Amino acid sequence: MADIIVIGAGVLGTSVAYRLALAGAKVTVVEATRVGGGTSGISFAWTNSSNKAPRAYHDLNVSGMKAHAALKEEFGATPWWHGSGRVEWRAPAGQDDQRAKLRRLREWGYAAEWIDARQLLELEPDIDPAAVGDAPIAWYPDDGWLDPVVYAHAMMTAARRLGARLRTQTKASGLVVEGGTVKGLRTEAGEVLGADVVVNCTGRWSNDTIGGTAPNLPLAPTVGFLVFTPPVPASIQRVVATPLCDFRPDGAGRLMVHWGPADAMVTPEITEQPGMAQAADIVDRLTRILPGIAPLKPEAARVTQRPIPKDGLSAIGPVPHLTGYYVMVTHSGATLAPALGAMAADEIVRGRERPELESFRPARFFA
Ligand SMILES: Cc1cc2nc3c(=O)[nH]c(=O)nc-3n(C[C@H](O)[C@H](O)[C@H](O)COP(=O)(O)OP(=O)(O)OC[C@H]3O[C@@H](n4cnc5c(N)ncnc54)[C@H](O)[C@@H]3O)c2cc1C
Structure with a gap:
């Protein structure tokens, strides 16, 4: 099974880490500060699809709302999510x-x-x-709100129970790329961590994180x-x-x-x-x-x-001409995280393209 590094332990990184670990991948989460130490720690975190357009983005957010509600069955209790309207x-x-x-x-x-x-x-x-x-x-x-740090911690804890490793206070500084294929991650301290796939979940820092080793995603924070x-x-x-x-x-x-x-x-x-x-x-x-x-x-x-991609919509998926690199940057992450985590893990581990993500590929910025 693949060796996967997830950079960033906000709501997105911890969600995908949990789903990847559940699918049997060997997962390491590399986080510059602490779990929830980025944007997720300071967010209104209203879970909704109230003002989301076009329709595909509305539907994606509805998937996020449903995924939050469904976690109750999986975890027994979800004290981090408040579906009180x-x-x-x-x-x-x-x-x-x-x-x-x-x-x-x-x-x-x-x-x-x-x-x-x-x-x-x-x-x-x-x-x-x-x-x-x-x-x-x-x-x-059906609207609600999330305690994002409590949620991220719960997802990370669940991932660790499945064998995922968490490295906090470890800052990524670039990908290790050979012949158009990602081989791992370099940290600011000079360490090289080997991996088959690197998933960039560092939100508004996602371009700094890769230090020019992959194409930058145009952002409009x-x-x-x-x-x-x-x-x-x-x-x-x-x-x-x-x-x-x-x-x-x-x-x-x-x-x-x-x-x-x-x-x-x-x-x-x-x-x-x-x-x-x-x-x-x-x-x-x-x-x-x-x-x-x-x-x-x-x-x-x-x-x-x-953390908003330039056209306001999510950017989820690989970038062209670079094998083994997967980006997850989006606004409304509090709403979307559990759905995006499951969809991305499905694509990364099983190689299944999720049709719900078709309109949200990072490739649209590199045409
Ligand atoms: C004021 C405000 C209100 C919002 N309101 C809502 C709302 O009502 N509903 C909603 O759904 N969404 C809302 N959002 C958006 C939502 O909070 C974000 O989409 C979500 O938190 C993004 O999560 P993330 O995991 O992608 O990023 P983050 O939580 O920022 O996680 C990225 C992580 O990467 C780490 N990192 C950075 N650089 C590196 C590096 N080089 N190496 C390793 N780690 C690194 C950071 O420390 C951080 O922990 C709001 C955002 C803001 C700011």
Whole structure:
């Protein structure tokens, strides 16, 4: 059976490592920091296919949602995944789009319905009805969110039980290539690790990782800004999307909050501090929806970057003219990871081309 190195232990790397190990491959995961130490550790991680187009990308995300739900059968319990749905209301200017989106999603067989204010308050009693006003309220019962680091650790633990090795604090610096075929991986410390296949799951670092030894994937990362509250007296159970901000539980009564326009108010170089004005503004927005949690200061603020291939879609598969190299870079990785991990392992170990991945081949960038 093949010797496979997976670089990167985020949600993608650990998912594929688990599936590869389950298929009998000899797997080594090489991770520069720790499991979940990259983008997966700072992600809103809403599992959904709410705004995904074209249809093939929507379907891929639905596969991810189903794969999260199916893990329950495999693992008995999946404490890392919370399939408790999502509620959404919009400002008047966005309501036509919201209606069109809900209609399209229903046509595509996605669970989406309208609820009234009474039903919203049954789901989330801490929301101030005045913050909703007479806005239409959409309910997506199959959406959820992931604790990505808990998930990645669970996948890595399952892979290790099947014999996979994990090397943390080991930074890859390039592939070892002979005659167009990958023979292994070079680490920053100068070590050479032999392998039949190298799977690059290093997200937004995926080009740095290979140091020019394979074609670079064109990426268009975007900056994300997340704010975290201390534990608050509110029983929020699900993802809540509003004109003021989006939020969800983040453990022990904490909430994770995102407001789209604030992404443009930070840069990756900024030193994030809970006292920064952008964080205070976001918490202020939150307290207008949940007045019972005021007064409140942010507990943490974090800036991170989304690993997005240039056309916005996933890049999953080999790159042309290089045997033994497989790339997995995508946004929406929190949603997609369990499905992509299984599909990629199927392709790598069994040599089966998965038709679901046809539109997402890295080769489209190298035509
Ligand atoms: C603000 C924000 C919000 C998001 N919201 C959502 C959402 O709501 N829903 C959703 O589905 N997705 C969301 N995403 C996207 C999702 O988080 C990512 O797609 C996913 O985490 C990517 O996982 P990954 O395993 O590919 O990458 P990562 O988690 O970044 O893992 C890559 C790993 O590679 C390691 N590494 C880097 N360089 C090297 C090297 N040279 N050698 C060895 N290891 C290396 C890193 O340390 C890291 O651990 C969001 C992302 C952000 C930033």
